[in-house]
Amino acid sequence: MTSLPFDEGLSGRTVVITGGASGIGLACVHRFAAAGAKVVVADVSQAAEQVAAEVGGTAWIADLSNPDSVDECPVSLRDTDILVNNAGAQHVAPLHEFPSEVFARLQRLMVETPFRLIRAVLPGMYERDWGRIVNISSVHGVRASPFKAAYVAAKHALEGLSKVVALEAAEHGVTSNCVRAAYVRTPLVERQIAEQARLHGLSKAEVVERIMLRPTAIKRLVEPEEVADSALYLCSGAAAFVTGSAITLDGGWTSH
Numbered sequence: 001m002t003s004l005p006f007d008e009g010l011s012g013r014t015v016v017i018t019g020g021a022s023g024i025g026l027a028c029v030h031r032f033a034a035a036g037a038k039v040v041v042a043d044v045s046q047a048a049e050q051v052a053a054e055v056g057g058t059a060w061i062a063d064l065s066n067p068d069s070v071d072e073c074p075v076s077l078r079d080t081d082i083l084v085n086n087a088g089a090q091h092v093a094p095l096h097e098f099p100s101e102v103f104a105r106l107q108r109l110m111v112e113t114p115f116r117l118i119r120a121v122l123p124g125m126y127e128r129d130w131g132r133i134v135n136i137s138s139v140h141g142v143r144a145s146p147f148k149a150a151y152v153a154a155k156h157a158l159e160g161l162s163k164v165v166a167l168e169a170a171e172h173g174v175t176s177n178c179v180r181a182a183y184v185r186t187p188l189v190e191r192q193i194a195e196q197a198r199l200h201g202l203s204k205a206e207v208v209e210r211i212m213l214r215p216t217a218i219k220r221l222v223e224p225e226e227v228a229d230s231a232l233y234l235c236s237g238a239a240a241f242v243t244g245s246a247i248t249l250d251g252g253w254t255s256h
Helices: 023-034 047-055 067-072 100-128 149-172 187-200 204-212 224-234
Strands: 014-018 038-043 058-061 082-085 131-136 174-181 246-249
Touching (some): 014 023, 014 100, 023 038, 023 047, 038 047, 047 058, 067 100, 082 100, 100 131, 100 174, 131 224, 149 174, 187 204, 224 246
Parallel strands (some): 014 082, 082 131, 131 174
16 A cells, blocks of 8 residues: 555554445545554444454444444543544435435434544543544535435434534644545445436436536546545644544546
C-alpha cells in the first residue's frame, strides 16, 4: 500500500470502524492498520473475523441496527481514540410505499448507533485530551434523491450530529468531521444499482450512466480507498484544526 504524507502518528491508537468487513469500511481497516493503529472491525457479517485477523485487529460481530449492541463491544469504548462511523444500509422505494420499520431501522443504524458510540467514546477522549470522530456521510447528507427517504434523512441527521459533537468536544482536543462521497464502488451500491434498474426499467449500465453519474462532473464511481484516505487525513496532525466540517468527494455534484 502506498504511504501518504499523513500516514504517521497513529501508532498505538485504537480505532473502531463500523461496517468494517466490506466496501468503505474494509478500505478504512487496511488504511488505518497500515498507519499503525489497532483496529476493531465491527460488522454484522462473520467476515469481520477474517478481516480482523488479516490486520492483527479485533473482530466485533454485531447488528448495529440494534443500538443496544453498543454495550457488547469486546473492547473498552472508553479506550477508543478514533471512531469511524461507517455502517450503513439502503432501501429504495417510493415514499408512499416505504415500509415504516425499514425507515426506523435505517435511522437506528445510521443515526442512533453512531450517537450511542460517540457518547461512549467521548469520556475517554476527554480524559486524554485527544480524539477523532469520522462520520462516513454521503452527498445525500446535503442533497436529496427520490425513493431514498430513509437514507437521505439519516445522512442529513448524521451530519448535524457531527457538527454538534465538534462544537462540544473542541475544548477537549477532539475533532468531529464527515467524509461526504458520491456513489462509491461498494457492495451496497452494487445492490442499489440492481434496485434502481428494477424500479426504472433500465439496465444496470444505464442506471450508472443516467442516474448515478448524471449530476457529477467526473464521470466515474468513487473508489473505497479514496474515502479511506480522506478519513485517515482527518485523524492526522495535518487536520488538527479541521472540525465540524466535511471532505466532499462528489466529483462536482454539489457545484450545481
